[in-house]
Amino acid sequence: MGIEHPKYRVAVVQAAPAFLDLDASIDKSIALIEEAATKGAKLIAFPEAFIPGYPWYIWLDSPAWAIGRGFVQRYFDNSLSYDSPEAERLRLAVKKAGLTAVFGLSERDGGSLYLAQWLVGPDGETIAKRRKLRPTHAERTVYGEGDGSDLAVHDLKGIGRLGALCCWEHLQPLSKYAMYAQNEQVHVAAWPSFSLYDPFAPALGWEVNNAASRVYAVEGSCFVLAPCATVSQAMVDELCDRDDKHALLHVGGGHAAIYGPDGSSIAEKLPPDQEGLLIADIDLGAIGVAKNAADPAGHYSRPDVTRLLLNKKPSKRVEHFALPLDNFEDVDAAAS
Template identity: 50%
Template structure:
């Protein structure tokens, strides 16, 4: 499943621009969402970005019904079948179109998607370089309790990989994976420089305590400060078309609010770099990625290097130790 890391990469000598998406997909419509993704990729490239990051499960959208009703309701309404039919499969024309867009616009793409592999679905992130080549594919290691009604678990250590690319060492996690210190440390240990923290909308009012936009923004921010890396945090607001499709009662509509977009970019010291969009607005956030700031942050505090005490506590890999580059 997993592509091998790139074999040649150097840090860019100069700062460069990253783009973070805050936009809703064309819900449960893979082809239309790919069209919209290509437009956003082109927009990011025209804006001077060398990398564009998309939210969790942007293709073909987050399965909001898992928060709103029992599994039997979703099955009776055909959501599970429709979702599986609209999930992404690698090696298909839809996937080829995304890779071609990255190549045509000379920009790296980190896409959040529902991946279909046989009869199983996974919460995936696909890293495509600016030549259209697959840098890496990962799966969310542990979907949330309700998400497990739809998605299988990732397969192992290959889902905690940092990839050398032309813009630096890039890694990614999805949503609540950022609450797992060991998952985060696994990427910090590989000298991650740019991290994509992919989130869905923060509009579900059924969230338990602590599952708020403030909490998850804090997790993204602390990730940047702990890892001495830039964190790109895309987010997908809920639009009216999505809510109308998923919610067949006023009670469900009251649980799934419109908006919920809270995209941001955090510097290696944890500072937010962008003026947020309105929670229901769509667009791109642009931020300058300065390799010198990464080096400075890691010189001040290197969580897996000179600031560690590996003689006291460290991380053991179940499938082999990842060597620090």
């Protein structure tokens, strides 16, 4: 008797965020969840930092300018905390829709922000929270870092082995290999938008980064859902306060995509300035065919030649411990 491979519909978001407005961001995310559910999707994937939008201001001027314009304060205040009424609204919406969601957001934890992805199941419970391992370039003026525990794949009933990474984490060969080695079947490759420095910086453009998502699908022999935000005219008007900045950030930039494990594009793309959902039906049985040809973390590997070291221990800032009572006198003596 053959294996019953999961077959289901996925939805990938291409939309402009409700920039720097947490409540409106939650409203828009819920509307997209509801739309995906009406279209029969069992999994929806959101762009990087969709809540409350990607901080484009870090690429347009100095930190002093961003502080003076109020962007830094507003971004912090409108980032999402896990134990908050806004986060609970998201979880309840996912439960009501009966699907699985992979959110992209700026997570506020204490006094720090993180580029995060939250996986929420159809019961409304959180499957996992992960943080971008190493924010890219100017992003490090905004966000803290994740750790090895964030490179994880989760085995979900009816969905398969699901994982996620953000943006240029897809240019990190070792991080990708850590995911492949966990037999990932469905991968969410979240992107912010391809509106920046176009066409001056090809490495930031859609051709290069869609290619990175596509290569991930082939290397990992997995389905890749690549959500991508767009930049609205209202965002450009707010961020570009001088004429020269209009050459740095433009409207549109949406290039969401869905790829099969053979690298084929399996959903019709939307125009770069159009908002909507990409929909595709996937059959995890196709993965076995792809891996028969090449499984870089399996039969196509040479661990006797090259291997990866992966530290999955969470990096806690404070470790709490208690000394045995018989050590107190030694500690007091050392202190004196």
